[in-house]
Amino acid sequence: MKAIIYRAYGQPNVLEWVDDWPEPVVGPGQVQVKVRAGALNPKDVLLRKGFFRSFLRVLDRESLPRVSGLDMAGEVVRVGDQVRGLEVGQRVFGMSNRFHGGVHAEYAVLEADEVIACPEGLAFTEASAIPLxxxxxxxxxxxxxxxxxxxxxxxxxxxxxxxxxxxxxxxxxxxxxxxxxxxxxxxxxxxxxxxxxxxxxxxxxxxxxxxxxxxxxxxxxxxxxxxxxxxxxxxxxxxxxxxxxxxxxxxxxxxxxxxxxxxVIVHSNRSDLAVLRQWANEGKLRVHVDQIYPFYHAEDAHRHIETRHTRGKVVMEATC
Known part of the structure; x- marks a missing residue:
């Protein structure tokens, strides 16, 4: 499958858009999502630069190469055993609690509690900007x-x-x-x-x-x-x-x-995502997307967020 990866820590040019990354396997309590959009956050930049390298080494999760990205929106394509309240074809948004992320790819696997149905009327690009x-x-x-x-x-x-x-x-x-x-x-x-x-x-x-x-x-x-x-x-x-x-x-x-x-140490969970979704549905939480980049322009998107002058969110969008 296609994915945004980095094989070494460094500047935005370490990011690659590859088409031969292994597709993740769905386990019990998980869902596989066809990713339509993914937001960028300062944590993505810090991870790419190796800021958390020592912490990840302690967790035994420091290995590279690695898929980038922490939050996304898309459509459920597979549902694992023991999953309730989610079904194939459903539009969802959410954030992975895996510290290093790994969801900016053609397909992503997340725990069922990390995703929820998208707010009504929002495009995938807008929904993906909300979770983290x-x-x-x-x-x-x-x-x-x-x-x-x-x-x-x-x-x-x-x-x-x-x-x-x-x-x-x-x-x-x-x-x-x-x-x-x-x-x-x-x-x-x-x-x-x-x-x-x-x-x-x-x-x-x-x-x-x-x-x-x-x-x-x-x-x-x-x-x-x-x-x-x-x-x-x-x-x-x-x-x-x-x-x-x-x-x-x-x-x-x-x-x-x-x-x-x-x-604040953010934790993705369905109950809090539901609060954000309700506010979005009621018009009490608006999403401002500063700019949208295609996934294959991840380097440009990272350079944008590194300016620290983003108004609202920077988002990447799948083009296929």
């Missing part, structure tokens, strides 16, 4: 931050893939949203529902007057200490970027010892 970024925003705000209606939430990096979903999800959860982005995206985030929009060139996120109940630092540019003057008592800082600071803090939080600084 939408789940990250939902789990960061609802689970890590524990947001409550009426709270003030600052979102740093509000116009990107995770950020543009976070603005909408925070509003859906009843929060007052302060969105931080570049000047060109101020209207974009306001149209998404932000109550206030701030140009970070004029006022960096830590300099914005608080108090904030939650700071969601999508870009991971800062730490909880940078917001010591603006976080409210009991407020929480949430990052998406694993680092020497965020990982130990998350370990303490999971032990119940310290919850002021959290690291």
């Amino acid at each position: 970024a939408g789940l990250t925003a939902l789990q960061a705000l609802r689970d890590c931050a524990g947001v409550q209606p009426g709270q003030r939430v600052l979102i740093n990096g509000a116009s990107g893939g995770v950020g543009h979903f976070a603005v909408q999800i925070a509003r859906n959860l009843g929060c007052h949203v302060i969105a931080v982005c570049s000047e060109r995206n101020l209207k974009f985030v306001t149209d998404l529902g932000a109550n206030e929009a701030v140009d970070y060139h004029q006022t960096p996120a830590p300099a914005i007057p608080g108090p904030f109940d939650v700071v969601f630092d999508v870009f991971g540019n800062y730490s909880v200490r940078d917001f010591s003057n603006s976080l409210s008592r009991g407020g929480r800082y949430v990052s998406t970027i694993p680092s020497s600071r965020s990982l130990p803090a998350e370990g303490l939080a999971r032990l119940g010892l310290h919850k002021r600084s959290r690291l």
Whole structure:
């Protein structure tokens, strides 16, 4: 089958579009999907560069070559034993919990709990843009931050893939949203529902007057200490970027010892995908796709997302 692979870590030119990759076999509790579109995320770039190489070595999953990609949308073509609620021909979207991904190919196998029926009326390109970024925003705000209606939430990096979903999800959860982005995206985030929009060139996120109940630092540019003057008592800082600071803090939080600084570690599951799908069906979660590339232009798509100036999502589309 056709697949986007890389045989070595490095720059976007290590990516290859091959047509002789082995087709994955469906096991019990799994489904095989004919992939119609797949979104790109910063994690895809980090994996390709070898950022998580040591971690994958510990998991004994560091071997190359490897198929890239973490989330997708397409049609179910095979259903494994013990699978309920999914059938051949169904349009689905979802994200693989395999740390290294492996779904940007002609066919992908995922656990049944990692996919769900697509939102009504969305193209495959739009549906594929939701899973990883939408789940990250939902789990960061609802689970890590524990947001409550009426709270003030600052979102740093509000116009990107995770950020543009976070603005909408925070509003859906009843929060007052302060969105931080570049000047060109101020209207974009306001149209998404932000109550206030701030140009970070004029006022960096830590300099914005608080108090904030939650700071969601999508870009991971800062730490909880940078917001010591603006976080409210009991407020929480949430990052998406694993680092020497965020990982130990998350370990303490999971032990119940310290919850002021959290690291969201996204997990794909059908119940959370159902929340995102419902909001999309109700018009409460809109997808903005910045640009669509064919799968065989994966190198260009990766270069696009590496600019860190994407508005919404970058998506790749199957052409056959």
